[in-house]
Amino acid sequence: MYIDTYYIIFVLPAILLTIYAQVRVHSTFNKYLKVRNLRGMTGAEAARIILQNQGIYDVTIERIPGNLTDHYDPRTKTLRLSGPVYDGTSIASVGVAAHEAGHAIQHNESYSFLKVRHSIFPVVSISSRMAIPLIMLGFVLSFSFLVELGIILFCAVVFFQIITLPVEFNASKRALVALEGQGILSDNEIRPARKVLSAAALTYVAAAAVAVANLLRLILLANGGRRRR
Numbered sequence: 001m002y003i004d005t006y007y008i009i010f011v012l013p014a015i016l017l018t019i020y021a022q023v024r025v026h027s028t029f030n031k032y033l034k035v036r037n038l039r040g041m042t043g044a045e046a047a048r049i050i051l052q053n054q055g056i057y058d059v060t061i062e063r064i065p066g067n068l069t070d071h072y073d074p075r076t077k078t079l080r081l082s083g084p085v086y087d088g089t090s091i092a093s094v095g096v097a098a099h100e101a102g103h104a105i106q107h108n109e110s111y112s113f114l115k116v117r118h119s120i121f122p123v124v125s126i127s128s129r130m131a132i133p134l135i136m137l138g139f140v141l142s143f144s145f146l147v148e149l150g151i152i153l154f155c156a157v158v159f160f161q162i163i164t165l166p167v168e169f170n171a172s173k174r175a176l177v178a179l180e181g182q183g184i185l186s187d188n189e190i191r192p193a194r195k196v197l198s199a200a201a202l203t204y205v206a207a208a209a210v211a212v213a214n215l216l217r218l219i220l221l222a223n224g225g226r227r228r229r
Contacts, residue, residue: 006220010213018206021199028199029068032092032192033084037185043085043097050101050178051079059104063087070096072103074118079104091185095193098179099200102171113166124160127153135218147222151215158215161208168204172197 041049044061051059060078063086064070070081079100085093106114131154138146176194179185185193 004217006217010217011210014206014209014213017209018203021202021206025068025199025203028196029092029096032095032196033088033090035091035192036089037091037094037189039184040089041094041184042087042089043081043093044087046094046179046184047079047081047097047101049182049184050098050175051104053178053182054105054108056104056108061086068096070100072100072107074103074107074114077104077107091189091192092196094179094184095175095196096200098175098184098193099171099197101178102174103167105174106167106171111167111170113163113170117160117163117167120156120160120163124156127156131157135222139221144222147218151218151222154215154218158208158211161204161211164204165208168201172201 044063047061051057058077060076062078062080063083064080066082067084068082070085072079079097081097081100084090085096087093103114131150133150134146134153135150138144138148138150175197176190179193180187180190
């Protein structure tokens with residue numbers, strides 16, 4: 001029976017980190033979703049205040065279905081917040097909304113890492129669909145050039161995951177500064193908000209770890225195949 005040693009060594013620990021990150025972000029978010037912020041401000045209100053304080057008035061804030069589906073769409077300058085965040089008056093709601101507002105501020109200021117991520121997204125969307133099938137086909141047919149091409153395409157996916165990290169960390173930093181500086185949350189509420197955002201950031205770290213681990217595995221498998229030939 002074939003055992004993929006590289007998968008066990010590299011990929012499995014990264015997957016376990018991903019599972020841990022998902023459990024942590026949901027438990028932390030749900031915990032502080034039950035804690036009302038002292039001002040009784042909703043996530044949508046907090047995001048609007050933060051944006052207007054930065055002189056940003058052309059970003060639309062809208063409610064979307066789901067849980068933790070919050071995101072900022074730079075193409076339409078729309079900040080989309082899930083129901084619990086848009087209408088919620090919890091510390092978690094305000095923290096997540098502020099984080100997404102941080103992305104809108106990054107876009108407004110042409111934050112360098114965000115520009116890079118947006119510029120490579122079209123390439124990554126294609127390479128992410130083609131990389132693994134090409135690598136698998138290359139292994140089956142023993143065509144090393146297909147394996148190498150697939151690995152090159154997968155490198156774009158890895159780079160995208162890595163460049164996402166400073167974007168997310170910076171958005172959280174901007175969020176906490178705004179929440180504290182504009183008095184949206186009190187000093188005692190900033191720490192719980194930081195916990196929510198740190199838990200969310202761990203999911204991006206885990207995603208990057210999985211991508212890097214898979215890349216290392218694919219490179220080692222390709223090199224092993226060449227040595228056998």
